[in-house]
Amino acid sequence: MLLATGIGHIIVIKGEYYLGIKCWSLFLIVGLACITVSLVVHSPFLSGSLGIIGVTFLWGIGELFKQKERVKKGWFPENKNRKH
Known part of the structure; x- marks a missing residue:
């Protein structure tokens, strides 16, 4: 869970830097997809991992x-090359 949260924070920083906040819908789709798949997977480890990853994307x-x-x-650099 800590690994997923740590990687999720890096994805948020890079996502905002390169894409801005418009990538929030991608986070929503990936998060809901991971949670949905976690409900039908039979492996407890894989199901739990997908659920945690899904919640991390929603967070x-x-x-x-x-x-x-x-x-x-x-506090963080702004991407001057990205069009607003």
């Missing part, structure tokens, strides 16, 4: 918007 949606604010505050 990432809120973090994307928080990351935008962190960039505005100057």
